[in-house]
Amino acid sequence: MKYFFIAGEASGDLHASHLMRELKKEDPQAEFRYFGGDLMEAEGGTLLKHYREMAYMGFITVVRNLDKIKANFKLAEAELLAWKPDVLVLVDYPGFNLRMARFAKEHSIRTYYYISPKIWAWKTKRVKKVKKFIDEMFTIFPFETEFYAKYDYPVRYVGNPTVDELxxxxxxxxxxxxxxxxxxxxxxxxxxxxxxxxxxxxxxxxxxxxxxxxxxxxxxxxxxxxxxxxxxxxxxxxxxxxxxxxxxxxxxxxxxxxxxxxxxxxxxxxxxxxxxxxxxxxxxxxxxxxxxxxxxxxxxxxxxxxxxxxxxxxxxxxxxxxxxxxxxxxxxxxxxxxxxxxxxxxxxxxxxxxxxxxxxxxxxxxxxxxxxxx
CATH class of the missing domain: 3.40.50.2000 (Glycogen Phosphorylase B;)
Structure with missing residues (x-):
């Protein structure tokens, strides 16, 4: 099957690379295209955009780089439509990924979220977008199950990657x-x-x-x-x-x-x-x-x-x-x-x-x- 990943920072690159490694064990025919980093690239597939070209934080930095951010969205959208993956796998990075989830939904592309955005801490209104655009949410903290249950949205707790790494x-x-x-x-x-x-x-x-x-x-x-x-x-x-x-x-x-x-x-x-x-x-x-x-x-x-x-x-x-x-x-x-x-x-x-x-x-x-x- 074909897996399109989007990880926009170093931690996402690490966690996504581990998931890719395990997906290859479960699905020997797995193919990957992704926005990510060196660790993901080491697992194979095609790196389309490095997260170093996506890490824009702070209002002023974002404003100064709006043209680059828009270009990243256009590239991701074009690649999704051209490649037609079996699933889009989003890794944290909510500002970018929730917008891509909307696009995927509009084009009938199945979307999984691995490592929930921290909407339980702030910007809880984003839960509406999660419910509307995300087909399956795979969480890494047990309390997230209760948080999403309050909004009538079932999630899948799979354990915590820090435990794995240690x-x-x-x-x-x-x-x-x-x-x-x-x-x-x-x-x-x-x-x-x-x-x-x-x-x-x-x-x-x-x-x-x-x-x-x-x-x-x-x-x-x-x-x-x-x-x-x-x-x-x-x-x-x-x-x-x-x-x-x-x-x-x-x-x-x-x-x-x-x-x-x-x-x-x-x-x-x-x-x-x-x-x-x-x-x-x-x-x-x-x-x-x-x-x-x-x-x-x-x-x-x-x-x-x-x-x-x-x-x-x-x-x-x-x-x-x-x-x-x-x-x-x-x-x-x-x-x-x-x-x-x-x-x-x-x-x-x-x-x-x-x-x-x-x-x-x-x-x-x-x-x-x-x-x-x-």
Whole structure:
């Protein structure tokens, strides 16, 4: 069968490539054409547009690149009509993909969505488009089933790709001494710093994390560098602070750490799956104004995936003007020194992992997709 994929960012390229690999097992005659990236291209088929040419974020950037965005839509529409796939598989990236879903519906092309847009957090009105244009939704968080049920739209929970990726992560048997030696660290107990991947969030969060780190001289704080940012950028933000940086070793760093300071996002889930106690931080511009506006922007009680999955506070969330050197230090001290507090968090992690289920997310999705198409 013929599968047309659209993945508009790096994470979508990763998840779509895994799904393509599993589809080939279920459907040996599978053919692929796609908007995606290098990982998808490695699985075969035809890359029509790289996600690097689609990543336009922010109002001004979008306005400046409207002609390119329109050209991407026209290319996707023309290729869909010319190739006539058995199914269009959309991967997250809602601004582009929901419009393509409408186009596919208008031309009687079956459409599956793999990894739901986060419309449960904001822009919930988009659920109307999902119901109208998406034939099957394959979700990766258990709470999404309940969210869509409120709108009388059944979905298929297939598990979470983070669980899959961590199950096959490299260097799982590496010792603390080997990790320390390989990265020329001091040998003190480690605390991981995961400050996000975008420049603005790193600028906002990392100084708070490192100022808190100065209050714990008995530990060595190590920063997990994002592949998208050069070391020179981090050194500018650190302003002379002697914080070691490791790149492409986030899982290895977490595995050897006693605790972690984590910017809200998928990293909170990764940290919890690896059973590392954490403090969740989120800080953007506008301070108190952003915090006061949160109830109007976000439609969810928590912003960390750990708490959302279990539907109660497992990890403390420090948001906006509540994310200070004092609050981060206080919470970190609790998870390091208060045994019962730490164990309560780890017990919450156990519950979260049970709700997520076993590895095999992409395999389950591929099997169901092929069965539905047949």
């Amino acid at each position: 199950a096959v992560r490299p260097n799982q048997d590496e010792t603390f001494d080997a990790f320390v030696s390989r990265n020329q660290l001091s040998g003190k107990p480690l605390i991981a710093l995961l400050a996000g991947s975008r420049k603005q969030e790193i600028n906002n969060i990392l100084p708070v994390m490192t100022d808190a780190a100065a209050r714990f001289p008995e530990y060595e704080f190590v920063l997990a560098g994002a592949p998208s940012q050069p070391e020179e950028f981090y050194r500018q933000v650190l302003k002379g602070k002697e914080i070691p940086i490791v790149f492409n070793q986030t899982y290895e760093l977490l595995q050897q750490s006693k605790a972690a300071l984590v910017a809200s996002g998928t990293a909170t889930l990764e940290t919890a799956v690896l059973n590392i106690p954490q403090v969740v931080c989120y800080k953007m511009e506008l301070g108190k104004i952003a915090r006061w506006g949160r109830p109007f922007l976000l439609k969810i009680p928590y912003f960390s995936l750990v708490n959302l999955i279990v539907d109660r506070e497992i990890v403390t969330e420090l948001f906006q003007d509540h994310c200070t050197v004092d609050t981060v230090s206080t919470e970190l001290k609790k998870i390091l020194d208060n045994k019962s507090y730490r164990e309560k968090m780890l017990a919450g992690y156990d519950e979260m992992r049970q709700r997520l289920g076993e590895p095999g997310c992409a395999a389950r999705a591929a099997k169901q997709m092929v069965e539905l198409l047949k």
